[in-house]
Amino acid sequence: MTENDSLWIFGYGSLVWKPDFTFKRSQVGYIQGYKRRFWHGDNFYRGNEDMPGRVVTLVEDDDACTWGVAYEVTGSQIEEALKYLNVREAELGGYITRAVEFTPREKGQLPLLALVYIATHDSPTYLGPASPEEIATQIATCRGKTGHNIEYLLRLAEFMRLCCPEVEDDHLFSIEAATLALVPYLLGSKQAIPTM
Numbered sequence: 001m002t003e004n005d006s007l008w009i010f011g012y013g014s015l016v017w018k019p020d021f022t023f024k025r026s027q028v029g030y031i032q033g034y035k036r037r038f039w040h041g042d043n044f045y046r047g048n049e050d051m052p053g054r055v056v057t058l059v060e061d062d063d064a065c066t067w068g069v070a071y072e073v074t075g076s077q078i079e080e081a082l083k084y085l086n087v088r089e090a091e092l093g094g095y096i097t098r099a100v101e102f103t104p105r106e107k108g109q110l111p112l113l114a115l116v117y118i119a120t121h122d123s124p125t126y127l128g129p130a131s132p133e134e135i136a137t138q139i140a141t142c143r144g145k146t147g148h149n150i151e152y153l154l155r156l157a158e159f160m161r162l163c164c165p166e167v168e169d170d171h172l173f174s175i176e177a178a179t180l181a182l183v184p185y186l187l188g189s190k191q192a193i194p195t196m
Helices: 076-091 132-141 149-163 170-188
Strands: 006-011 025-042 053-074 096-104 112-118
Touching: 006 076, 006 096, 025 112, 025 149, 025 170, 053 076, 053 112, 053 132, 053 149, 076 112, 132 149, 132 170, 149 170
Parallel strands: 006 112
Antiparallel strands: 006 053, 025 053, 025 096, 096 112
């Protein structure tokens, strides 16, 4: 593998704020044909075997687009990033990889091919659709090795507001609103709420 080798990796969940691998550069942008949904279970990072947390995956939808961050890894970074992500996303998360066309937000930039990790309904930890209220209740009560499930939700919503303020992600923001509505109840029950 030479220094000229290059690979782009698209993140749409925790990778937007916590890639945890070395990269050359990153770009905010979107992929088309997929919608982001809190339909995947997490029994390690944001939940456990008894109480799996809810994290995002992508669901095919011709009319949808999903915003996130693409990271360019080059040379030896490629092997290191893939080794790390195959544990984080595939082995522990139940995700598979696909190649997608990524469109950078910055004007004048051409679309590029990127690798993305997607959890399908075949995964043993796939949870599937639920109402915003049901998802919020699950998120509000789950915690895993890297922290509370609420933190994951709030950081993703924060990314969208800061980096893609013109994009209205109804699914994400409806779950955020439903979860925050539960906070007074959780405070009353003395459950620890993560701070940002």
